[in-house]
Amino acid sequence: MDERTLLDVLVAASALTLASAMPFLYSALGEVFSQLSGVFNLGVEGIMLMGAFVSIYFASDMGLDAGLLLGVLAGIVTGALLGLVMAFVSVTMHADQGISGIGITLLGRGLSTTLFILLADGVLLVESFQPVRIPLLSDLPILGDILFNQNVMVYGALLLVPLTAWLLRRTTWGLQIRAVGQNPAAADAMGVNVVRVRYSAVILGGAMAGLAGASMPLALTNVFQVNMTAGLGFIAVAMVYFGGWSPWRVMVGSLLFSAAYNLQIWVQVLDVKLFGETIPVNVLLMIPYVLAIIVLVFARDMQRFRPQAMNRPFRRGD
Amino acid sequence: MKKFSAPVLRTPGLLFLVAFLSTAVAVGAQDPIRVAIVAPSSIRDLSWSQSIHSSLKALQEDMGGESVLHIAYSEAMSSVSAASETLRGYAEDGFDVIIAHGTQYGTSIFDMAHEFPNTSFAWGTATDTGSDRGINNVYAYQAAAEEGGYVNGVLAALLTETNVIGAIGPIPAGDVRLYISGFTQGVKSTNPDAEVLVVYVGSFSDIAAGTTNGRTLLAAGADVLTGTSQVVVGAIEAVRSAGGYWFSTQSDQGDVWPGTVVSSQVYNWVPMLRDIIERFQKGQYGGIAYKLTLANEGLRIAFGTVDISSEMLMAAGQAVEDIIDGAVEISP
Numbered sequence: 001m002d003e004r005t006l007l008d009v010l011v012a013a014s015a016l017t018l019a020s021a022m023p024f025l026y027s028a029l030g031e032v033f034s035q036l037s038g039v040f041n042l043g044v045e046g047i048m049l050m051g052a053f054v055s056i057y058f059a060s061d062m063g064l065d066a067g068l069l070l071g072v073l074a075g076i077v078t079g080a081l082l083g084l085v086m087a088f089v090s091v092t093m094h095a096d097q098g099i100s101g102i103g104i105t106l107l108g109r110g111l112s113t114t115l116f117i118l119l120a121d122g123v124l125l126v127e128s129f130q131p132v133r134i135p136l137l138s139d140l141p142i143l144g145d146i147l148f149n150q151n152v153m154v155y156g157a158l159l160l161v162p163l164t165a166w167l168l169r170r171t172t173w174g175l176q177i178r179a180v181g182q183n184p185a186a187a188d189a190m191g192v193n194v195v196r197v198r199y200s201a202v203i204l205g206g207a208m209a210g211l212a213g214a215s216m217p218l219a220l221t222n223v224f225q226v227n228m229t230a231g232l233g234f235i236a237v238a239m240v241y242f243g244g245w246s247p248w249r250v251m252v253g254s255l256l257f258s259a260a261y262n263l264q265i266w267v268q269v270l271d272v273k274l275f276g277e278t279i280p281v282n283v284l285l286m287i288p289y290v291l292a293i294i295v296l297v298f299a300r301d302m303q304r305f306r307p308q309a310m311n312r313p314f315r316r317g318d
Numbered sequence: 319m320k321k322f323s324a325p326v327l328r329t330p331g332l333l334f335l336v337a338f339l340s341t342a343v344a345v346g347a348q349d350p351i352r353v354a355i356v357a358p359s360s361i362r363d364l365s366w367s368q369s370i371h372s373s374l375k376a377l378q379e380d381m382g383g384e385s386v387l388h389i390a391y392s393e394a395m396s397s398v399s400a401a402s403e404t405l406r407g408y409a410e411d412g413f414d415v416i417i418a419h420g421t422q423y424g425t426s427i428f429d430m431a432h433e434f435p436n437t438s439f440a441w442g443t444a445t446d447t448g449s450d451r452g453i454n455n456v457y458a459y460q461a462a463a464e465e466g467g468y469v470n471g472v473l474a475a476l477l478t479e480t481n482v483i484g485a486i487g488p489i490p491a492g493d494v495r496l497y498i499s500g501f502t503q504g505v506k507s508t509n510p511d512a513e514v515l516v517v518y519v520g521s522f523s524d525i526a527a528g529t530t531n532g533r534t535l536l537a538a539g540a541d542v543l544t545g546t547s548q549v550v551v552g553a554i555e556a557v558r559s560a561g562g563y564w565f566s567t568q569s570d571q572g573d574v575w576p577g578t579v580v581s582s583q584v585y586n587w588v589p590m591l592r593d594i595i596e597r598f599q600k601g602q603y604g605g606i607a608y609k610l611t612l613a614n615e616g617l618r619i620a621f622g623t624v625d626i627s628s629e630m631l632m633a634a635g636q637a638v639e640d641i642i643d644g645a646v647e648i649s650p
Contacts, residue, residue, distance in 0.1 A: 012537040019532045113360070113394050122362020123574055125555070221529045222555035224395050225548060226360045230524035261527070266535045268517045281490050284521035 030208025042101025048109020051213025079210015466583025471504020
């Protein structure tokens with residue numbers, strides 16, 4: 001350990017930061033679509049759990065042995081279906097969005113646990129996506145090891161950031177999403193089908209939460225465990241606030257949170273001392289969460305980007 | 319005495335027949351003993367919850383099956399308030415022995431124990447039976463996790479080539495702290511030059527963070543890892559992918575990761591559960607704090623299929639012997 005330089009540590013921590021930020025990125029970017037359309041989906045956590053279970057059940061040879069790609073697809077479809085349920089409850093039935101989302105989370109948590117026990121007898125392993133070195137770029141000093149030696153699902157999450165930004169800023173559908181989230185009555189008057197746009201955004205958000213869930217066993221852990229998202233879906237929702245509904249800022253938030261977690265692991269590994277004393281582990285483990293709260297407090301300004309009609313069901317004539 | 323004992327000795331077959339018939343009549347006439355477990359994680363978590371469930375199933379098989387010992391369980395009870403309701407439900411349903419398999423359930427047990435004086439409660443990891451407060455139907459239990467940790471540490475020290483060994487736990491408390499402390503002492507006793515890097519994930523269920531912690535330890539040069547609780551499954555996969563080795567505790571993880579898990583400290587709750595049931599049948603419902611140790615066979619070391627040298631096997635055997643004899647003292 002003594003010969004390890006600070007640079008080595010930073011490179012290793014940064015590479016793992018990208019990998020561990022991947023599920024945040026998928027789910028938080030999906031939630032951006034949903035919230036910008038006016039639907040606050042707190043069901044991300046449950047959708048991720050269902051996406052995680054279904055995807056590894058499809059991919060694993062202890063399950064259906066259908067391969068990794070079909071596993072990913074199954075996770076996306078599962079997420080989209082749960083997104084459809086969320087859209088039906090909140091958009092068509094005008095139910096309270098917060099409560100509906102919590103319902104979806106409880107459903108996903110319970111159903112994934114039950115299916116795991118019934119279908120898989122509690123053990124599911126898979127040989128996950130392996131790192132793909134990008135020719136030439138992976139030979140770059142420092143950046144090569146951090147950015148260009150990841151697996152396809154990490155690359156996918158990073159590429160989704162500009163794609164999401166482009167979709168929301170540059171396409172008619174993206175502008176419609178933002179319009180129905182800001183002022184659904186005005187959008188309606190302009191001939192935009194508010195219900196259809198909200199359905200599409202919430203279903204896409206659900207599909208991306210399912211993809212986020214799939215990315216955990218298929219591109220990170222190789223294994224499923226009951227309640228394995230452990231609150232990550234709720235942190236993803238917080239990232240959307242943190243990022244002021246901008247895909248780029250959501251990415252910054254996800255990377256900051258993951259970097260804080262990964263750096264505190266290294267503080268534990270290297271037994272870094274503060275004023276000659278070992279820093280208590282419980283204090284270190286709090287750092288990412290405390291950081292998130294502090295940033296949220298100082299990011300009050302971001303509220304100006306908040307979709308004005310979020311949490312409000314749309315009824316024509318209201 | 320001779321006159322009296324002679325006919326008895328001449329008729330052992332008759333005696334056995336009488337004994338058998340009386341047992342059979344007794345079993346046939348009695349309802350099965352009903353035991354319920356409330357566990358914080360899945361009973362297939364490959365660690366803590368699985369250890370108690372598989373021990374109870376083994377005891378059930380040994381005692382004669384479902385007609386003698388009826389088992390009910392509620393798993394993945396991470397919410398303490400939901401677990402509390404479930405525990406009460408089992409008590410109201412008339413279960414004889416109720417096992418609350420988590421330190422976090424202690425308050426619930428003590429809250430309801432006096433309402434169900436003919437129900438036997440057991441909880442762990444714990445040492446408090448409440449007897450000093452007049453409660454006499456609560457057992458407490460714990461495992462001397464440091465003992466098997468020490469044995470695993472001795473083996474890890476002999477196996478490492480980089481002299482860097484990693485240990486992962488969910489939080490620095492209780493059973494986790496005991497295991498990692500014993501493991502570290504085992505490593506140092508065998509190879510003082512080897513370094514043990516210890517990290518805590520901060521969660522029992524966030525296996526993705528477990529993976530990240532495992533990968534970090536590998537990046538820091540570790541070639542052998544160990545860890546405790548259900549959060550480590552991702553870390554085991556990380557070390558398997560890297561071609562390294564893993565040492566387990568709580569349950570035998572060798573059947574799931576045969577080429578990676580060298581040895582497992584297995585919690586064998588069977589003797590304790592048998593004792594609790596036998597005492598229940600005699601009308602004693604609590605008051606004992608149990609501790610699983612290598613000496614009382616509550617702990618055992620299971621080897622996987624990893625090919626290890628005879629030197630390592632002998633070292634492990636010696637470590638077990640030394641701990642039982644008291645030649646080695648492990649500070650918790």
